[in-house]
Amino acid sequence: MRMKLLAIETSCDETAIAVTEGLHVLSSVKVTQEIHAQWGGVVPSLAKRDHEQNIDWVLQKALADAGVTMSDIEVIGVTMGPGLAIALGVGIAKAKALAKEFDLPLVAVNHVEGHILSSLIQKDSLAVQPDVHFPALAMVISGGHTQLILVERVGTYRIVAESLDDDIGEALDKGARLLGLPYPGGPALEQLARRGVAGTYPLPLPMQGQEHNRFSYAGLKAAFSRLVQSLQTTSELSDQQKSDLAACYQEMVFTHLLRITSRVIDDLEVSVSDLLVGGGVVANSTLRGRLGELATTKGLQVRYPEQMVLCTDNAAMIGIAAGFKAERKEFTPAEAIDRRPRWRVDEL
Ligand code: KG4
Ligand code: ZN
16 A cells, blocks of 8 residues: 655654655655754753744645645654653644644554664665564664564564663763763764774673663763763863773663673574664664674674664654554544653554
């Protein structure tokens, strides 16, 4: 079935709208709100205000880029959660208003399901890769998520590991902030780490020897904070010190991620041959390299969005998830769509 679908995503600080058809992405537009940088993190009320200011022109651009008008659209998909309640509300209100005006069915999408399926979008054709084997293991790593999810098939998910405290992107952002880098810190920390040497400074590997199905970044972050402070007591950090610190911290963050993942793969009661990775942190090329090594050791095919813009929040992934749901006729009446800030992907 090939339906033209309009997808809306406003769960955090990206106002994003895409047009998809079947499993192809016809357009994907997003505005990343810059207002939050000065606060060092996303401020919900400012996110809501910016979404409201931008959503109409983002919609017009998404339609124009796809070469369609609203009368060509057959289904509307919208992120219902998880995310910031008042930010989600802006996209949901827009989706409902358009559905009413153009008499269209609605599909409610889980943001984490979007990240899982984003790894299936191919670079050139932007069509979903056909050769994925299920069950597969998914890894969603972003500012708000650190989860390993067993994907029995598209639409059926079971969370097999998640974070006890901070999420991985949050840990990178906070570490970056300690080195004076702007929010979001992940990309800047990656740049800085390129000039540094991992292993220069000692940092504790979280849960060493107790790797099971839980991630934990709070202890590492606290140790990093103490290390930075101790080096700063005598003098300002030099550029080389900052680079080495970035490299050491990033290395530990990723080593923990991969050790838990390796353990979870060994402990799964089913064997998986595909690892589907989504979320902003997989934009990191050092991590991509290390995922490649894990894939070789475990005999896995690792897949992540080749385009960086599809790693961080976007509406194309919401359109792909909505497309699968529309094929299964999983529409949601407008009155049943409400923001679900803590909606887990295994409660679909
Ligand atoms: O998926 P995303 O846009 O939003 C959430 O759902 O949270 O992910 C944002 C996170 C931020 O923590 C950001 O620092 C991180 O992804 N990130 C990166 C890189 N690009 C974005 N982390 C490490 N390396 C990168 N290149
Ligand atoms: Zn996200």
